[in-house]
Amino acid sequence: MILLSHIKRTLNKTAATALYLTGITQLLISSRLKQKLIVLMYHRVIPKKDIPGCPSHPGIIVSREAFARHMAFVGQRLHPVSITDLAQSVENRTPLKDKSCLVTFDDGWKDNYDHAFPILKEFNIPAVIFIPTDFVGRSTGFWQEKLFMLLMDLHEAMDSAGNNEHFLDKLPFEKDIRRIMEGDSSEIKDRAFSFISGIKNKSRKERDDLIWALQNKLGQTPGDSRPSDHRAFLDWEEIKTMEKQNVSFGSHGKSHAILTAVPEEEVFDEVKASRQKMHVQLGAPPLALAYPNGDCNSLVQKQVEKADYKLAFTTFPGLFAVSDDPLLIPRINIHEDMTGSLPLFAGKLARLW
Numbered sequence: 001m002i003l004l005s006h007i008k009r010t011l012n013k014t015a016a017t018a019l020y021l022t023g024i025t026q027l028l029i030s031s032r033l034k035q036k037l038i039v040l041m042y043h044r045v046i047p048k049k050d051i052p053g054c055p056s057h058p059g060i061i062v063s064r065e066a067f068a069r070h071m072a073f074v075g076q077r078l079h080p081v082s083i084t085d086l087a088q089s090v091e092n093r094t095p096l097k098d099k100s101c102l103v104t105f106d107d108g109w110k111d112n113y114d115h116a117f118p119i120l121k122e123f124n125i126p127a128v129i130f131i132p133t134d135f136v137g138r139s140t141g142f143w144q145e146k147l148f149m150l151l152m153d154l155h156e157a158m159d160s161a162g163n164n165e166h167f168l169d170k171l172p173f174e175k176d177i178r179r180i181m182e183g184d185s186s187e188i189k190d191r192a193f194s195f196i197s198g199i200k201n202k203s204r205k206e207r208d209d210l211i212w213a214l215q216n217k218l219g220q221t222p223g224d225s226r227p228s229d230h231r232a233f234l235d236w237e238e239i240k241t242m243e244k245q246n247v248s249f250g251s252h253g254k255s256h257a258i259l260t261a262v263p264e265e266e267v268f269d270e271v272k273a274s275r276q277k278m279h280v281q282l283g284a285p286p287l288a289l290a291y292p293n294g295d296c297n298s299l300v301q302k303q304v305e306k307a308d309y310k311l312a313f314t315t316f317p318g319l320f321a322v323s324d325d326p327l328l329i330p331r332i333n334i335h336e337d338m339t340g341s342l343p344l345f346a347g348k349l350a351r352l353w
């Protein structure tokens, strides 16, 4: 599995470099982005040296070094637009300029301020960050990061203890946890991340029960934040500072709940309450929302419209023209594995893979 994906990556890299050096990638970008917008979706931006210790899924991380290369490319080769430009084009039905590009970030990680913001300023690229308002200023990540760290702690505890059985006995998802712990140690992170992705759609209670049970086994207090933890999410001061300098903010719900998995009245509360909170904090309501995990359906869309958002972003890959549905704007997910080099990044923009 790992060997196959390694071969695929090497082939992609070789093909990407050849297409980039011959100018084919740039030609494809120009032809595919005629009067179209490409929306880039980032999450975390972290110095390359810190990536191995990061508890977030690799699919949401880009290195600071790669991000700087991306923004240099966007600034030189594309036409960067702000969320306000986009809302105006949609409202007035004015065609988008060729090679329009909007840079977006989901979740409002603090590293957006520390690492992405200086680069955005350097290249004068506007951006929009979608924040789940309950998480502003929080020190720990989402349940995914918490669970990942607990699984790593469990592995360490089992390694140093003589008798392992009592750690696994009667844990929720016992079979899965056993499989994660008992396989090859060098691949434990991959197994943990794929387990975590697989339980995304389980109920909040089921996930909380697992986190609680692991904390209990490890003798940790609920809500424990380790001394080494830095604040995970942006606070309002950082948000206000960025807002003054070309970075806009949109809603990512209130609690980052997957909107297709909660009752309709809760959907409205998520989108409405987060909008009100942002209005109070920032003096104006946000124009846009990004569906948490990209999940939406017609009911969710109706609530988003009712809450008066002008634009809403999914995670479906694709390009956008002003005649398309502004509450279903597609985005291209950008992460380190597939965009670590400029030819790979440009190939992704050309929609080669």
Ligand SMILES: [Zn+2]
Binding pocket: 106, 107, 252, 256, 292, 293
């Ligand atoms: Zn998110």
